[in-house]
Amino acid sequence: xxxxxxxxxxxxxxxxxxxxxxxxxxxxxxxxSIVSEYSGTTTDxxxxxIELTDIGQVVLIDxxxxxxxxxxxxxxxxxxxxxxxxxxxxxxxxxxxxxxxxEENIIDECKRYSTPYIVVYNKEDLFPIQENLKTExxxxxxxxxxxxxxxxxxxxxxxxxxxxxxxxxxxxNDIIDQGDVVVLVTPIDASAPKGRLILPQVKTIxxxxxxxxxxxxxxxxxxxxxxxxxxxxKIKLVxxxxxxxxxxxxxxxxxxxxxxxxxxxxxxxxxxxxxLSGTLRIDSLQDGDNxxxxxxxxxxxxxxxxxxxxxxxxxxxxxxxxxxxTFSAGLSNSFNDIEKYQxxxxxxxxxxxKKQMQNRLLPFIxxxxxxxxxxxxxxxVNGIFKRAxxxxxx
Numbered sequence: 001x002x003x004x005x006x007x008x009x010x011x012x013x014x015x016x017x018x019x020x021x022x023x024x025x026x027x028x029x030x031x032x033s034i035v036s037e038y039s040g041t042t043t044d045x046x047x048x049x050i051e052l053t054d055i056g057q058v059v060l061i062d063x064x065x066x067x068x069x070x071x072x073x074x075x076x077x078x079x080x081x082x083x084x085x086x087x088x089x090x091x092x093x094x095x096x097x098x099x100x101x102x103e104e105n106i107i108d109e110c111k112r113y114s115t116p117y118i119v120v121y122n123k124e125d126l127f128p129i130q131e132n133l134k135t136e137x138x139x140x141x142x143x144x145x146x147x148x149x150x151x152x153x154x155x156x157x158x159x160x161x162x163x164x165x166x167x168x169x170x171x172x173n174d175i176i177d178q179g180d181v182v183v184l185v186t187p188i189d190a191s192a193p194k195g196r197l198i199l200p201q202v203k204t205i206x207x208x209x210x211x212x213x214x215x216x217x218x219x220x221x222x223x224x225x226x227x228x229x230x231x232x233x234k235i236k237l238v239x240x241x242x243x244x245x246x247x248x249x250x251x252x253x254x255x256x257x258x259x260x261x262x263x264x265x266x267x268x269x270x271x272x273x274x275x276l277s278g279t280l281r282i283d284s285l286q287d288g289d290n291x292x293x294x295x296x297x298x299x300x301x302x303x304x305x306x307x308x309x310x311x312x313x314x315x316x317x318x319x320x321x322x323x324x325x326t327f328s329a330g331l332s333n334s335f336n337d338i339e340k341y342q343x344x345x346x347x348x349x350x351x352x353x354k355k356q357m358q359n360r361l362l363p364f365i366x367x368x369x370x371x372x373x374x375x376x377x378x379x380x381v382n383g384i385f386k387r388a389x390x391x392x393x394x
Contacts, residue, residue: 016065262375
């Protein structure tokens with residue numbers, strides 16, 4: 001099953017008027033990006049989801065020209081560079097035999113984020129490619145070439161198949177085996193979506209089933225009854241919503257491994273070892289320290305919001321310190337004065353790809369800053385951190 005957070009994101013980068021929008025329109029088979037002879041026509045990012053054979057759905061991202069010299073050009077270039085933190089794969093489009101500082105800057109960004117890329121030479125019918133450029137180019141296309149769409153589809157399928165397989169790797173494949181019983185604790189409170197489970201819960205249930213294991217889903221009010229019915233010796237693992245970690249810990253016998261959906265996501269998508277060490281920084285927080293809380297999606301906060309309400313309250317109570325909190329939603333990793341933060345706390349990232357999560361945290365990792373995530377933080381302040389991560393440290 002492919003959730004929308006697992007879609008490969010492919011960014012198209014290059015100078016103004018090299019044909020990025022035209023190539024995307026060709027791939028999609030319809031005009032989703034405006035095409036014009038005038039420089040700087042694409043002023044903001046445009047996203048479109050398409051289906052690639054053997055890969056599934058991918059998101060194509062059209063960006064503004066990196067050499068935009070218009071009045072708003074600098075702002076557009078900033079947005080284009082910011083997109084690098086959100087893409088799994090990059091397509092650098094060049095034309096007119098130009099390959100210098102602009103193209104080199106794009107490749108440098110790809111290398112910084114460890115993002116695989118290809119170089120496509122466009123408009124070959126108008127500007128025949130020079131021999132010295134052929135070694136830099138993965139594909140040569142032109143408007144007159146009727147097979148351009150199939151060529152693009154083929155090379156993209158070839159290049160991103162391994163990325164797709166990596167992102168679809170099961171969360172629990174090295175923890176549970178066929179026939180194991182896993183109990184999932186899913187509270188239904190004011191923050192729960194009406195009529196459905198949240199994405200991490202659905203994803204975990206599906207992957208337990210894919211492992212031919214047995215998923216038992218209950219609310220915390222029925223957890224004790226479920227354990228008695230099943231017998232504690234038959235339960236391989238209990239996974240809970242992080243918000244009720246403390247309550248669930250008091251119910252589940254100590255011999256049964258216990259963790260949370262958020263910590264499982266940290267193992268799959270985050271920088272797990274950095275999270276482990278960063279969590280210990282909580283004990284060193286002082287009055288006036290600044291904490292940055294990162295949310296991977298945008299949503300309307302409520303009085304029971306975990307990131308903006310519950311988590312800050314838990315940290316203040318645990319540390320007894322006067323702490324300052326800053327909140328950032330979405331996937332951008334453009335932050336000002338990041339050195340002022342003593343701790344960075346990332347959400348589980350159910351709406352982001354593994355690459356997006358790692359890229360978002362890269363500026364902090366590059367500066368050796370302390371990072372952790374929601375589930376680890378909550379388990380730590382409740383005194384059950386070691387138990388919550390033990391199953392991943394065997």
